[in-house]
Amino acid sequence: MSRAAERNLLVLASAAASGLALASLLAANGATVHRTRPRRGVAPRRDRHPRAEAVTAARELNRAAGTLAASVFADSSVEHYRGSFKNKAMYTPLIVSALTLATSIHGTGDMRPLAHKARDAIYLLAAATGLVGTGFHLYNVGKKVGGFCWQNLFYGAPIGAPMAILLSGLLGFCSERVRESDRRRPKIFGLPAGRTVAAVAGAGLLGTTGEAGLLHLRGAYHNPFMTVPVTLPPVGAALLMSAAGGRYGRMHRLTRWWMRLLTVMGVAGVGFHAYGVSRNMGGWRNWSQNILNGPPLPAPPSFTGLALAGLSALGLMREDPDA
Incomplete structure (x- = not known):
């Protein structure tokens, strides 16, 4: 690849990371939907049409899925470029995450209480890509000399990274089930939608914490703030x-x-990682090398996306405690 193409790709990745941070912050502000808060001892209001509430929650989940997809797109662009796209399959997460991001933007702007077949298909594709990608990354680590040792876990393909696009697809698919629900209590495969999404987001937070913990252990937690995303x-x-x-x-x-705290933490993490890049030799003057060496700028907003999904789940349960 020519030097000009290299610079263009890295500029694109850097711009994507900056735009991701801004988009995540705007998404966090937009996540505070004007729902009626039930007073203590008083049942939630029923004067709004239940389908309108379902559409609002679905759009929030679209926003959460899009935040995760944007994080995956920017992160995989940098990481797979660093790997020189040795395997042509390494282009797959870039294409799928870009499609998922576009799909989530479409869903966020869609006010109709109907599931969209094309969005469903792309979200399922994203989930499948995450599963297959996890298998590729496990194989990449396992085939190295020493197998699943700390050295290979630190410097091999990040095992947990593909799960972010899986979560994006899963949350997006759940958004379509919430959107099409014609009940006052939205269901996802017969389960209460709010509680199901809360469980998915909680599990996603634990998995993302594990990935962050592994990479911050590689950095020896030299900055006390590195303990924040693992606590x-x-x-x-x-x-x-x-x-x-x-x-x-x-x-x-x-x-x-x-x-809300985790939402802000994900956005602030981009700033901390930018500071980490500046501490490498040459700082931002040597950005074309230091962005590749990390820490990864687009990674922290994964927490923001999962926190937004958690807020959406809590909103559903606020409208109906049994949702």
């Missing part, structure tokens, strides 16, 4: 799991504020 998200996951299995109550208010 705050597990608490958020526990709160979401509790919400998924419990009753509507005071803990939901704490969970909602914790999701």
Whole structure:
């Protein structure tokens, strides 16, 4: 690849990371949907049409899926370029995540209470890509000398990375099930939609924490702030799991504020990673090399996407405690 093409690709990846941070922040602001908050001891209002609530929640989930897809697109662009696209299959996550991002933008702007077949197909493709990609990354690590040792886990293909596009597809697919629901209590395969999405987002937070913990362990936690993405998200996951299995109550208010905290943490993480890039030899003057060496700028907003999904799930349960 020519030097001009190299520079263009890295400029694109850097711009994507910056745009992702801004988009995530705007998404966080837009996630506070004007729903009626039930007063203590008072049942939620029923004056709004239930389909309107379902569409609102579905659009929030589209936004969460899009944030994850944007993170995957920018991150895989840089990481797979660093691997020189040795395997042509390495172009797949770029194409699929770009399609998923476009699909989520379409879904976010769609006010109709109907599932879209094309969106469903792309979201399922994204989920399948995440599963297959995880298998490729496991194979990549396992075939190295020493197999699944710390050295290979640190420097081989990141095992947890493809799960982000799987989660994006899964959340997007759930959004279509919520959107098409004609009940006051939306269902996903017969399960309460709010609790199902809360469980998925909680599990996703735990998996993303594991990936961040592994890479920050590689960095020896030399900056105390590196402990933040391995301490705050597990608490958020526990709160979401509790919400998924419990009753509507005071803990939901704490969970909602914790999701907002994680949303901000994901955006702030881009700034911390940008600072980490600046500390490499040559700083931003040597950006064409240092962006490849990390830390990865687009990775932290994965937490933002999952937190937005958690907020959507809590919104569904606020409208109906049994949702």
